[in-house]
Amino acid sequence: xxxxxxAQTEISVVEKEDVTLDCVYETRDTTYYLFWYKQPPSxxxxxxxxxxxxxxxxxxxxxxxxxxxxxxxxxxxxxxxxQVVDSAVYFCALSEALIGVTGGGNKLTFGTGTxxxxxx
Amino acid sequence: xxxxxxxxxxQVLKTGQSMTLQxxxxxxxxxxxxxxxxxxxxxRLIYYSAxxxxxxxxxxxxxxxxxxxxxxxxxxxxxxxxxxxxxxxxCASSRQQNTEAFFGQGTRLTVV
Numbered sequence: 001x002x003x004x005x006x007a008q009t010e011i012s013v014v015e016k017e018d019v020t021l022d023c024v025y026e027t028r029d030t031t032y033y034l035f036w037y038k039q040p041p042s043x044x045x046x047x048x049x050x051x052x053x054x055x056x057x058x059x060x061x062x063x064x065x066x067x068x069x070x071x072x073x074x075x076x077x078x079x080x081x082x083q084v085v086d087s088a089v090y091f092c093a094l095s096e097a098l099i100g101v102t103g104g105g106n107k108l109t110f111g112t113g114t115x116x117x118x119x120x
Numbered sequence: 121x122x123x124x125x126x127x128x129x130x131q132v133l134k135t136g137q138s139m140t141l142q143x144x145x146x147x148x149x150x151x152x153x154x155x156x157x158x159x160x161x162x163x164r165l166i167y168y169s170a171x172x173x174x175x176x177x178x179x180x181x182x183x184x185x186x187x188x189x190x191x192x193x194x195x196x197x198x199x200x201x202x203x204x205x206x207x208x209x210x211c212a213s214s215r216q217q218n219t220e221a222f223f224g225q226g227t228r229l230t231v232v
Contacts, residue, residue: 004162009160033218035220037223043208043225043226044223044225044226045163045210045212045223047220047221047222050218050219050220052218091162091163095218107153107165107168107178108153108163108165108221109165110155110162110163110164111162112160112161112162113162
């Protein structure tokens, strides 16, 4: 069975600090996808990034960057120069192919989330 | 473009009552999902529908049923609500295998 571990339950930082959110996963699949979602206080889930298991290049999008290391089964997320608006719960998720299904669907397994609080 | 729309946003039920949570997506996605979110437990998959006409159990299906009414709509039914079903429920959809899922705004359900 797949598993995603986000060991950091809560992180507090002061604005402009850099912060890294850890994600460790377990899967027997050779092909899989990893995701990060953000859940702000308003409650909706916002997609941030998708990464497949064959692409270990790091990715940067503005202040956000992701470090995928297959050797350690980790997919960590760094926010540079954090801002108050970054305060949210962040979820890492792993995609499992739906067996016997053609044409669609991925079953996402989520971690328990990391609550990030950015204070002035 | 509304994306994924869930109704209602809030609901209070008495133990034993039944209700249906509605979900519709306008993105022509093949797959739809129902998750529940509980404190400290992340999101857990209740049921999913990989494509129109198919449904299957997820991680926590007991006490729930689903209907994929058509490609757009996927409803979740609680036949006899229990306090353990107090949770926030999210509907989601995805275009195809291993693409990102888009989520509705959530339904906060309290069973007393």
